Amino acid sequence: MRDITLGQYINGDSVIHRLDPRVRLILTLAYIVILFMFNTLLQMVLALVMILLAYALVKIPVKMLLKSLKPIIPIILFTSVLNMFFIKGDVVFSFWKIAVTKQGLYYAAMMSLRVICLLAGSSLLTYTSTPIQLTSALESLFKPLSKLGLPVNDLAMMMTIALRFIPTLLEETDKIMAAQKSRGANLDTGNFIQRAKALTPILIPLFVSAFRRADELALAMECRCYNGGEGRTRLNALKIRRLDYIAVTVFTVCCVLLFMAGRLAV
């Protein structure tokens, strides 16, 4: 009875949702790249403001973002501590032998913000894109490679089918586990080797079932005239629209501003 939603997609009709998924993907990658190109605190703050504005557009409650930050708090704390205490410079205060420097605080803040922006940026992509949209985007972006012989369409079809069957196979795993537990299988105790062996009664039926499914699915696909990726059209073809041009322009302007801010900051 699990509700398995992959990729944390949040349904919505915001400006960002309406962008072509290829544009969303490329802008996210570009954002991540520029995060690593800049090194001043001011730029990081501006980058954070940028991504928060994007979140405001999608109307995602800040609570959600804070919740997704929880797992990386240890990382932030760790890097902050390292930076605060071990970067040499103008001492702000010290106790015992450990000194906290101004530069240390600066870098700690900058690194922390960078990590936060990284997470926020990539999460925004998965909040606003379904796995299928991402697959379509990748398929389209990689299409030129099919001229080199790479079976892009077939790979995309495989990705789609895999995504479609993950929840189904997870449910099936639950059922198989329930059946074997009812027959005395012990899945929770023992050392590593014992537990690995105990997985056989789960994995074998699962594999057999997966192969059977693949067989039946392939047959059903043939009966619906599937013949490889050649000549297939799409119901929801990806199209670049005016909104996409606007988004790219706005993004570029922000990048320029960020770049210039680097000149201002010391």
Add this chain to the structure above:
Amino acid sequence: MSTLRLDNVGFTYQKGMPDEKTAVSGVSLTFEEGDFVGIIGHTGSGKSTLIQMLNGLLKPTTGSVYIDGDDIWDDKSKLREKRFKVGLVLQYPEYQLFEETVRKDIAFGPKNLGLSDEEIDSRVREAAGFLRIPEKLLDRSPFDLSGGEKRRAAIAGVLAMRPEVLVLDEPTAGLDPRGRRDILDVIKNYHEAEKKTVILVSHSMDDVARYANKVLVMNNGTLLYYDSVGEVFKHALELRETGLNIPTVTGILLTLRERGLDVDTDIYTPAAAAQTITDAFRGISG
């Protein structure tokens, strides 16, 4: 022999989360030794959840399950022992087969019980016997068997654990009429020979009527009726209202009664229905 008792048992999925769902609530009853109980109820009425609490697969979120007077969740170390007194056969059990041979697969359960090789061998034979699995199939790969044979091998795997209570979730699902008859006959013979409690979840009220002596009706997660077959089928009209597919002939009798013919409606077999209709007509002309 064991008694299986439920005291105000309930189960809520995802408890505490926004999408929590109460599948079963407030079920209290005792399964008497040697009964053949049919569990019926519309899809989503909680049948599957209920039976998974009987063998400890699911821990009730409210209430307790008692096997032989002991709450099965009281003592974690004794849980396994108690659980295996209830043998559970889930839907499409053939999907659990995994061993190299049918013999080894049936032996999986007894092996997990820590029995000696001789005991395991004897249990495998006994279970195969109940399920009418011929000797020559025992050394074949389970994946080479036909659908019906696979199902019987899977059920044998549970019987080989000699449970005190046997619970089966729709053992006839997906089978053709002949296959359905075969499996139900096997279960009936097992019940008559061993005199152990059998609990059968089914969508077919015809099957339940033919094989069970008691019926448990689930409706929206709660217990609606738990009584002898005859008593429960007196409520045919209410049963139909809960979304159950009552036997065709019972539906016909209800309609005839509505239209003024004096027939009994707690009937579910064609032969008995023919009798009551004939009597009603004799009543008119006689």
Add this chain to the structure above:
Amino acid sequence: MRKHINIYKEVTVDNLIRFENVSFSYGINKVLENIDLTAGEGEFLAVLGYNGSGKSTLAKLINGILVPTSGKVYVDGMDTSDETKLADIRKTAGMVFQNPDNQIVATIVEEDIAFAPENLGLDPAEIRTRVDDAIRAVGLEKHIKDAPHKLSGGQKQRVAIAGVLAMQPRCIILDEPTAMLDPKGRSLVMNVIERLNREKGITIILITHFMEEAALADRIVILSDGKIAENGTPRQVFSDRERMISLGLEVPPVTELTLDLIGNGLPLEKDIIHPEELTEALIKMKEAAV
């Protein structure tokens, strides 16, 4: 040339599907022998038989998944052993299988229904129309953007039917489509099938072992041991109780009841196959007697 089979619809004797002396063997196992069978445009044909009688093999021979060992199968005049014609044959005769899950390819309903039209290279506007028509025909408009794993078995099976409808086939073959469904799912799927036949004139070939489903057909073919044992209307076939049982099948409960009542001396027609017919006949008898 048209022929009135029953008062509800017309069937053209065009032999949309034609089996000519077809035999099929897996290696040395003879699965089907000397099958001569036709299905006309708009007809609802049910194929019954115990498990192993060859029903599934028969279904797979229709749209070229399997090719006869001897004899020929024609779909709208096209020979199924002609590989160049397979795409057209499968467009004309779509197929729905038993396992609802293993027919759904995409992660949302809408895209799965679009799968066949996409394969046919149709343009997006045409695909859109077909998807909308198909989903309306099966009554699942509300679920168009749902993920398949969230649907019930009956809903999944209807999605599968919609996926086939999107090819605009003249015939749909269904191989035990309700075997894995609960009673509610079964009746929803059968409603859709029956409506498609009645309202859109799509030829239906239903492989099943449920008597109540076969009772909806215009004609029933019963397979036994790889051969055709019976070929007639449900009324003709069902009322021979002994024959049905000898063929490994059951008689629908309403027919059993009718035969028992006739045995008790009540003046009823023995070819009653629907509960409503029996209740009407009995009420009429009661009113006459009173």
